Amino acid sequence: MKTGQGWRGGTGDMQILPGPRHRPPMKRPTWIIILVSLVTVFLICAYMYPPQSSAACYVFSSRGCEAISNWLPPAPARELTDQELASRAVIRDILNTPPTKSEKSKVAFMFLTPGSLPFEKLWEKFFHGHEGKFSVYVHASKEKPVHLSRYFVNQDIHSDQVIWGKISMVDAERRLLAHALKDPANQHFVLLSDSCVPLHNFDYIYNYLMHTNLSFVDCFKDPGPHGNGRYSEHMLPEIEKKDFRKGAQWFSMKRQHAVIVMADNLYYSKFRDYCKPGLEGRNCIADEHYLPTFFHIVDPGGIANWSVTHVDWSERKWHPKSYKARDITKQLVKNITSIDVSVHVTSDEKKEVQKWPCLWNGEQRPCYLFARKFYPEAQDNLLLLFSNYTTI
Ligand SMILES: *[C@@H]1O[C@H](CO)[C@@H](O)[C@H](O)[C@H]1NC(C)=O
Ligand SMILES: *[C@@H]1O[C@H](CO)[C@@H](O)[C@H](O)[C@H]1NC(C)=O
Ligand SMILES: *[C@@H]1O[C@H](CO)[C@@H](O)[C@H](O)[C@H]1NC(C)=O
Ligand SMILES: *[C@@H]1O[C@H](CO)[C@@H](O)[C@H](O)[C@H]1NC(C)=O
Numbered sequence: 001m002k003t004g005q006g007w008r009g010g011t012g013d014m015q016i017l018p019g020p021r022h023r024p025p026m027k028r029p030t031w032i033i034i035l036v037s038l039v040t041v042f043l044i045c046a047y048m049y050p051p052q053s054s055a056a057c058y059v060f061s062s063r064g065c066e067a068i069s070n071w072l073p074p075a076p077a078r079e080l081t082d083q084e085l086a087s088r089a090v091i092r093d094i095l096n097t098p099p100t101k102s103e104k105s106k107v108a109f110m111f112l113t114p115g116s117l118p119f120e121k122l123w124e125k126f127f128h129g130h131e132g133k134f135s136v137y138v139h140a141s142k143e144k145p146v147h148l149s150r151y152f153v154n155q156d157i158h159s160d161q162v163i164w165g166k167i168s169m170v171d172a173e174r175r176l177l178a179h180a181l182k183d184p185a186n187q188h189f190v191l192l193s194d195s196c197v198p199l200h201n202f203d204y205i206y207n208y209l210m211h212t213n214l215s216f217v218d219c220f221k222d223p224g225p226h227g228n229g230r231y232s233e234h235m236l237p238e239i240e241k242k243d244f245r246k247g248a249q250w251f252s253m254k255r256q257h258a259v260i261v262m263a264d265n266l267y268y269s270k271f272r273d274y275c276k277p278g279l280e281g282r283n284c285i286a287d288e289h290y291l292p293t294f295f296h297i298v299d300p301g302g303i304a305n306w307s308v309t310h311v312d313w314s315e316r317k318w319h320p321k322s323y324k325a326r327d328i329t330k331q332l333v334k335n336i337t338s339i340d341v342s343v344h345v346t347s348d349e350k351k352e353v354q355k356w357p358c359l360w361n362g363e364q365r366p367c368y369l370f371a372r373k374f375y376p377e378a379q380d381n382l383l384l385l386f387s388n389y390t391t392i
Contacts, residue, residue, distance in 0.1 A: 078237065081237060081238065083238075083266050084238055084266065087263075087264065087265075087266045087267075088298070090260075090263050091260045091263065091264075091298050091299075094256050094259050094260050094263065095256055095260070095299060095302070097256060099187065099213070099254065099255065099256065100184075100187075101187055101210065104132070104185050105133075105185060105186075105187040105188075105210060106132070106133055106134055106135050106183070106185045106186050106187065107133065107134050107135075107186070107187070107188045107189075107190060107205070107206055107209055107210070108134070108135050108136075108137060108180035108183070108186040108188070108189045108190065109123075109134060109135070109136050109137070109190050109192060110137045110139070110173075110176040110177070110180055110189060110190060110191050110192065111136070111137065111138045111139065111192050111193070111194065112139050112141075112162075112172055112173065112176065112191060112192070112193055112194075113138065113139070113140050113141070113145065113193065113194035114140065114141055114142040114143070114162075114194065115140055115142050115143040115144070115145050115194075116140075116143075116145040116146050116147075116194075117138070117145060117147075117152065117194050118194060118195075118376035118379060119194075119196075119197055119374070119376075119379055119382070120147060120148045120149040120151075120152055121148060121149065121379060121383065122197060122198075122379055122382055122383055122386060123149065123151065123152075123198070124148075124149035124150070124151055125383065125386060125387075126198050126201070126202055126386075127151050127202065129202075130202045130203075130206070133202070133206055134202075134206075135155075135180065135183055135185075135186055136151055136152055136155045137155055137157050137176050137179050137180050138152060138155050138156045138157065139156075139157055139159045139172050139175060139176050140156060140159055141159055141160065141161055141162035141172060142161075144156070157175060157176065157179045158175070159172065159175070160172065160175070164277075164285075165276065165277040165283070165284075165285045165286065165287075166276055166277065166286060167271060167272040167275075167276065167286045169249070169286060169287040170268070170271065170272075170286050170287050170290050170291075173191060173249070173287070174261065174262065176189075176191065177189060177258045177261060177262060178262060180258070181255075181258055181259065181262065186255065187210065187254065187255050188209040188210060188252060188253070188254055188255070189252065189253050189254075189255070189258050190209070190251075190252040190308075190370075191249070191250055191251050191252070192250070192309070192370060193250065193372055193373075195322070195372045195373035195374050195375075196250070196309060196370050196371065196372045196373075196374075197370065197371055197372075197374055197382055198369065198370055199310070199333060199336060199337050199368055199369055199370060199371055200337070200369060204369075205369045208308075208360070208365075208369060209252055209308075209369075211361070212360055212361050213254065213302070214254075214302065214303060214304045214360075215251065215252065215253035215254050215257045215295070215302060215303050215304070216251060216252045216253070216303070216304045216306065216307055216308045217247060217251045217253060217257075217291055217292060217295050217303040217304070217305070217307070218247030218248045218250070218251070218292065218305065218306055218307040219245045219246075219247045219292035219295060219296055219303055219305045220245065220246060220247060220292075220305065220344040220354055221244075221245060221246075221346075222246045222344070222346045222347055222348075223346060223348050224346045224347030224348030224349075225347055225348070226246070226347035227244070227245075227246045227346065227347055228241060228244050229282065229347075230244075230275065230282045230283065230284035230285070230289065231244040231282075231284075232274040232275070232279065232280065232282065232284070234270075234273070234274040235270045235271075235274050235275075238266060238267065238270060239267065239270055239293060239297070243293060243296055243297050244289065244293055245289065245292035245293045245296045246288055246289055246292055247288065247289075247291070247292035247305075247307065248288070248307050248309070248311065249287040249288060249291070250307050250308075250309040250311075250370075250372070251291060251307060252307075252308050252369075257295070257299070257302065257303075260298065260299075261291070261294070264294060267290070267293070267294045267297070268290065268294075271286045271289065271290040271293075272286070275289055275290070304358070304359075304360075305342070305356065306342035306356070306358060306367055308367065308368055308369040308370060309368065309369070309370040309371065309372060310336050310339070310367070310368040310370065310371040310372070311371070311372050311373065313345075320372070320373060321373075322373040322374065322375055323373070323374045323375065323378055324375050324377060324378060325375070325377045325378050325380070325381050327378070328374075328378050328381035328382055328385060329385075330385065333385060336368055336371050337366055337368065338366060339358075339366060339367055339368060340357060340358050340364050340365060340366050340367060341355050341356065341357055341358065341367070342355070342356050342357075342358055342367050343355050
């Protein structure tokens with residue numbers, strides 16, 4: 001009131017702030033110090049013991065709780081386990097090793113197949129004239145393949161049975177990587193199936209893979225039953241539900257990433273033990289979750305989040321669309337090679353469509369280099385078409 005009077009009077013500076021002069025000195029600063037200390041102690045407590053239960057929230061309304069947790073800096077990350085610390089140290093070091101790319105760098109084409117490869121003639125045409133820039137590895141899980149192309153003869157690696165959905169699929173991928181890593185010239189590693197075909201000529205694919213620092217590992221968050229619904233809490237503490245990811249298995253990866261996959265035992269063993277069909281009522285498919293989740297945890301910025309292998313799930317059936325001889329047209333190839341946005345759909349009721357532009361070194365480019373699935377009968381038509389589109 002006094003201050004107000006002083007203002008109204010407007011007779012001079014002395015009258016504007018008369019209050020403090022009449023109060024006992026120190027009283028107000030002491031109050032401020034006590035108040036600030038109390039608030040500080042309270043905030044420190046709230047920070048160290050974030051109000052998670054409703055009991056801890058009784059001081060606030062639930063909205064108050066939310067406001068406090070939004071306003072505070074993020075809670076400190078949980079303490080890493082010994083194994084995690086060791087694993088992170090090794091992975092960090094490998095990722096920091098600069099790539100040793102040179103004129104002699106090769107792309108490793110790794111084929112995962114039950115037996116003979118139906119498109120060897122097509123691949124031969126694709127590889128022809130590019131000797132020294134690629135290597136081929138074949139993992140045949142059921143029967144010994146008969147090879148028709150010289151590029152495939154003697155390229156079979158030791159193999160083992162592969163059971164759909166089980167860790168044996170991931171084991172076969174790791175076996176291929178291990179063999180391909182033996183050649184130090186291999187700088188990029190592509191996993192392909194027997195039903196895959198190339199969509200561009202060799203140079204286009206080689207440059208696309210070699211002149212970027214990304215690995216093309218498909219990865220997205222699916223809160224639905226075919227995504228996070230397959231997560232098991234046995235994977236804790238290293239793999240939290242919020243980090244669980246999904247993606248198609250057909251990857252292509254740079255050498256450092258292939259090495260960290262070889263080095264990983266920690267995350268791998270969690271998927272081996274707790275991600276399999278029919279475990280505790282969940283149908284977890286190891287090859288759809290292990291690599292996406294692993295890379296999301298250890299190097300999220302190092303993967304593109306889409307696969308360079310196209311597959312058409314738009315019919316929403318149990319199997320993707322498979323192309324027969326009569327489906328092979330210029331228009332089909334044009335359609336697939338012009339897609340430059342990657343699309344993922346969640347498996348919950350919302351069926352949320354996640355779309356991202358395919359960014360290659362920051363520039364939007366077509367996403368796909370390979371496509372599946374093609375019936376063997378499609379080969380002759382593909383060969384005809386290939387004589388045209390390989391020169392584009
Ligand atoms: C890839 O990384 C290397 C080393 O970190 C860097 O020199 C190079 O410019 C990067 N290449 C691209 C295409 O980003
Ligand atoms: C891939 O997604 C992760 C988030 O899950 C993001 O951090 C990363 O930047 C994405 N990669 C690229 C190349 O955009
Ligand atoms: C190509 O795409 C167009 C437009 O989406 C579609 O109408 C057409 O049927 C497609 N053609 C082939 C052969 O897939
Ligand atoms: C390939 O190109 C030739 C000449 O440009 C053309 O006559 C032929 O129809 C093309 N073949 C196919 C399958 O498109």
